[in-house]
Amino acid sequence: MSEPHKAVALISGGLDSLLAAKVIQQQGIHVEGINFFTGFCVEGHTHAIRKKDRAKPKRNNALWVAEQLGIKLHIVDIIEEYKDVVINPKHGYGANLNPCLDCKIFMVQKAKEWIEQKGFDFIITGEVIGQRPMSQRKDTMPVISHESGAEALLLRPLCAKNLEPTLPELEGWVDRERLYDFEGRTRKPQMALAAEFGFEDYAQPAGGCCFLTDKQYSVKLSDLWQARGERRYELDDIMLLKVGRHLRPRPNFKMIIGREDGENKFLHGYRKQYTHMVTTSHNGPLVLIDGEAGAEDLELAARITARFSQGRDAGQVDVEIHPREGDVHSVQVQPMRGAEIPADWYL
Amino acid sequence: MSETTLDARRMLCPMPVIRTQEKVEQLQVGDTLTVICTDPGAMHDIPAWCRVNGHEVIDIDQQDEEISIRLRVCEE
Ligand code: SF4
Numbered sequence: 001m002s003e004p005h006k007a008v009a010l011i012s013g014g015l016d017s018l019l020a021a022k023v024i025q026q027q028g029i030h031v032e033g034i035n036f037f038t039g040f041c042v043e044g045h046t047h048a049i050r051k052k053d054r055a056k057p058k059r060n061n062a063l064w065v066a067e068q069l070g071i072k073l074h075i076v077d078i079i080e081e082y083k084d085v086v087i088n089p090k091h092g093y094g095a096n097l098n099p100c101l102d103c104k105i106f107m108v109q110k111a112k113e114w115i116e117q118k119g120f121d122f123i124i125t126g127e128v129i130g131q132r133p134m135s136q137r138k139d140t141m142p143v144i145s146h147e148s149g150a151e152a153l154l155l156r157p158l159c160a161k162n163l164e165p166t167l168p169e170l171e172g173w174v175d176r177e178r179l180y181d182f183e184g185r186t187r188k189p190q191m192a193l194a195a196e197f198g199f200e201d202y203a204q205p206a207g208g209c210c211f212l213t214d215k216q217y218s219v220k221l222s223d224l225w226q227a228r229g230e231r232r233y234e235l236d237d238i239m240l241l242k243v244g245r246h247l248r249p250r251p252n253f254k255m256i257i258g259r260e261d262g263e264n265k266f267l268h269g270y271r272k273q274y275t276h277m278v279t280t281s282h283n284g285p286l287v288l289i290d291g292e293a294g295a296e297d298l299e300l301a302a303r304i305t306a307r308f309s310q311g312r313d314a315g316q317v318d319v320e321i322h323p324r325e326g327d328v329h330s331v332q333v334q335p336m337r338g339a340e341i342p343a344d345w346y347l
Numbered sequence: 348m349s350e351t352t353l354d355a356r357r358m359l360c361p362m363p364v365i366r367t368q369e370k371v372e373q374l375q376v377g378d379t380l381t382v383i384c385t386d387p388g389a390m391h392d393i394p395a396w397c398r399v400n401g402h403e404v405i406d407i408d409q410q411d412e413e414i415s416i417r418l419r420v421c422e423e
Contacts (some may be wrong), residue, residue, distance in 0.1 A: 060361055063395040072423075073399050077365045111355070239359065269357050277398055 005173040006120040007155075008111055011073060012209045013061025015202045016126030016158060019193050021069050023089045024124050024158040027174045031124070033073040034114060035062040036107050039209040039238050040084040062204040068199060073123055081233055086212065087231045091143075096218035098210070099136035101143070106335035108148035115153070122153045122168045122201060128185040129159045138162070158182045158190070211242065220347045227251060227291060236270070240288070243267065246347040247304065253291030254347070255301055259306050274324060277305050281318035284309025298323075299331065349374065356413065360388035361364045364396050365416075371402065374420045381407065381417045390414055 009021035011033035066073035068171070085106050089099030095333050104127075109125045129138050141163055146155045152167040160169065161181035169176040170183045182189045187204075194202060211217045220241045225231045227248070240256055244263050248254040258264035264286040267276070274288040275298075287305045298321055306317035322328050353370050355363035363384045366407045370380055382393060393416045405417040 011370075037365060041361075059366070060395065061393045063392060063399060066399040067395060072401075073396070073397070075361055075365050075368060075396075077362075 004028055004030045005122075005168070006032070006115075006118075007124050007168070008115055008118075009071075009118050010035050010111055010125045011035045011062045011065050012063055012126070013203055014126065014209065015187075015190055015199075016128060016131070018065045018068060018126070018199060019190060019197070020096065020124050020126040021065075021071065022197055022199075023176060023179065024155070025069060027072070027178060029168075029174065031069070031071050032120075033062070033071050034111055035073060035075045035127050036078050036082075036110065037075060038086075038103075038210060039079045039235050040086075040212050042210055042270060064203075074114075074170045076110065076114075078106075081104070081259070086233075089169060094134040094213065096213055096215050097221055098134070098212040098218075100132065101140055104140075104144050105147045107145055108154055111128060112148060112150045112153065120156055121173065122166070123150055124155050124157055126158060127156045127181045128184075128190075129162055131182075144338045150312045155179075200338065210287050211238075217241060223248060223254070223347050225311070227254065236273070239292075240267075240270070244285075245308070247341075247345045248347055249300055249304065249345050250293075250297055253289055253293040253297055253301070255304060256288040256290060257305070258285040258287070271322065272324075275322065277302060277319050277321045279306055279309040279311060279317050280320050280330065281307075281312065281316070282309045282311030284311065284317075286313070299333065302331050303336040304341065305331045305339070308332050309335070313333060351378065351380045353380060355382050355384040355386075355389070357385055360384050363389040366394050367396065367422050368400075368420045371400075371418075371420055376420055376422050378399060378420045380420065381415050383413060383415045385412050385414070386403055387414065389416065393418070 004062040007024055007029050009017060009031050009189050012015045018085055021031050063073060078244060085099055085102050086221050089102040091101040094100050108123060115123060127136050129136060134306060145151055155166045155168050158180045159182050160179035162183060165176060168174045224237060243266055245259055246254060256267060256268050267286045267288055277287050285308050289301055293301060302319040307317055309317060311317035318330055318332055320328060320330050350420060353367050363378060363382060367382050374380060390407060397404050397418055401423055402421050403419040405419055408415045
């Protein structure tokens, strides 16, 4: 018997990619999964930080999907290369800082490189026409195929019948008749197909697959770019945007304030890279200072730190300041009152 | 048969999994790798990664915040 044809499936961890891979697997194709880690993925991360979430550790959905399908999963770190996608998306952003179309093109392009290296025949994704307003439209499907360089090697099993036949169909590696014609925002056909395959307990992300679709997150990222005067980020920056309360009292610095033990512990890991402060007379948060803060700024930050400590109603609170460079010193401050903190300091 | 250790402390998932995968690619069948991490999610994710990619988890040990996961590289 001849070797089966091989396809790589882009696995996000959601239902659509699970179904797309299953449909192709059922046609006797050898499928392996690929999952790209951009740094913004909703997977993992935050679940490890907040204490309340530790009790029920969240599974990694991409791995869960691979396990359901019995396929190998390759998780690929694209953090560095992805920066250009986020910073300069040729096709622009969606409702927030999500460059979905450029992101899809980039991922398919990476998958194309991967299949060339590994000797696979084609690429599959769980895309459905009309499912997402920016990247999954009838007119964007060919754009993704073309600009990624994948062209006819990109097959979308869930909506293939509404698209031009791809190479795997034309060559008869897969039977077009047994592919689908899903269209629109409804999730019903996917849920019915999931039931048919016996999949339960699958993830149903509401917004999208990453933090860039989140409004609050995007506000914090724009603020970071604005404060630095350039659109640039490191992995640590984008991780810290997911943690704590962020306040910018002055254009030159912002405060990252732990909201509970788990976050304080996480922020503690960054204490050598940032000026930070803690209250010593009362229990309170660990606070990182991002930016360049002068003596007056630090005093202001100390008063805000005191505000978020258990000494918020006390007359005086002791705050220990640990500059990134220089000596540790203590100040005694009056906690800022809630009403004294302008709403637009909160990011 | 070599014994290797990977320090993945302070990394958040899925970084420990990605680093594990990269390390395993350099090792030979039969070699063992111990991954030390602090993200409790890794306790779930690294064994799941081993299951889907056909490697064997030998043991998992947790001391305070540190988790060590020992695995054996198997034929893929
Ligand atoms: S939601 Fe995020 S990961 Fe998903 S396509 Fe859009 S930018 Fe890419």
